[in-house]
Amino acid sequence: MRTKWARTALSRPAFTGVSLTHLSILIEELTGPWQARRESVLRDRRGGDRQRAAGAGRKHELVFTDRVLVTLAHLRTQLPHAALAELYGVSRSTVTEAIGEIRPLLADRGFAVPDRPGLRLRALADVFAYAAAEGKTLRIDGTETQVRRPRAHRPGRRAFVSGKKKQNTIKTTTISDGQGRTLWSGADRPGRMHDQTAMRSEGIAEQFRLHPDVKAEVDEGYRGLANEFPGQVTAPPKKPKDDAPLGERYAWREQRRRQSSRRICVEHANAEHKQWRPLQRFTGRRQHYAATHRAVASLVSDRAAQRATRHKPSTELVLVHPTVC
Numbered sequence: 001m002r003t004k005w006a007r008t009a010l011s012r013p014a015f016t017g018v019s020l021t022h023l024s025i026l027i028e029e030l031t032g033p034w035q036a037r038r039e040s041v042l043r044d045r046r047g048g049d050r051q052r053a054a055g056a057g058r059k060h061e062l063v064f065t066d067r068v069l070v071t072l073a074h075l076r077t078q079l080p081h082a083a084l085a086e087l088y089g090v091s092r093s094t095v096t097e098a099i100g101e102i103r104p105l106l107a108d109r110g111f112a113v114p115d116r117p118g119l120r121l122r123a124l125a126d127v128f129a130y131a132a133a134e135g136k137t138l139r140i141d142g143t144e145t146q147v148r149r150p151r152a153h154r155p156g157r158r159a160f161v162s163g164k165k166k167q168n169t170i171k172t173t174t175i176s177d178g179q180g181r182t183l184w185s186g187a188d189r190p191g192r193m194h195d196q197t198a199m200r201s202e203g204i205a206e207q208f209r210l211h212p213d214v215k216a217e218v219d220e221g222y223r224g225l226a227n228e229f230p231g232q233v234t235a236p237p238k239k240p241k242d243d244a245p246l247g248e249r250y251a252w253r254e255q256r257r258r259q260s261s262r263r264i265c266v267e268h269a270n271a272e273h274k275q276w277r278p279l280q281r282f283t284g285r286r287q288h289y290a291a292t293h294r295a296v297a298s299l300v301s302d303r304a305a306q307r308a309t310r311h312k313p314s315t316e317l318v319l320v321h322p323t324v325c
Contacts, residue, residue: 017076071102078277106295112305139266142195162191180265181304185297
């Protein structure tokens, strides 16, 4: 009775962050990979094939559906493992084990493609191939999430101190289309690293060389990429000198406003990610942040990909019948 009540409560969108329809699709999608991964782990533990029929042996305290629910609830609200364990009447270690199994599966799903059901982007190369094929202009931006401070006297302790936030953070880069729909999110690096350096370490410069038709809108932090690929990457115009004519300064302000309005959609994509509590302030272990972020971004991309694509109306109006005055 307690398990049934907990399952009913946690299946609500307020806890999972997804609709009931989306939840059922997730459970069906992850069942096969979870069983295959678990069987692989058991085989390594046994050192050979199973000796008994499938289903024999110790039963799970949390069935697969409940494991998905506690993972989604933790990703959405960052409820402690102990609190989720109390709901089901199990030990905290059981919930920790369940989240440790489901979170990597969610992170490995990739990102949904708008208007292409069943197709998912898992690598930066996939994003550029998709943009080249569809003629999409990418929007690139970085975001930071506060994390726990490393212990004193640990090597690399200062690497997480962000010069912008003045906090210990992890920096992540997001790529979206012109409607703010997440296409890719990754390049998780310590907060001290520059946005451009994080993306270059992922090989973004090589992707621009391989796909010369792909264009991108970026902010001031990617000025180096804009200088290296002037025909592909557009950054805000440089500010004129103080003694520049008034008309030149007004023109600079208008150009900057227009470029910002074209790029602001990627900020909206980051804002969708920040609605999930762990990406506002991550209180878990830093080594789990990358999988957590990818899992959340993957779920957000599923919902964003369902938004209808807006098409620009033609500037030429052709009348079928002549107008009679």
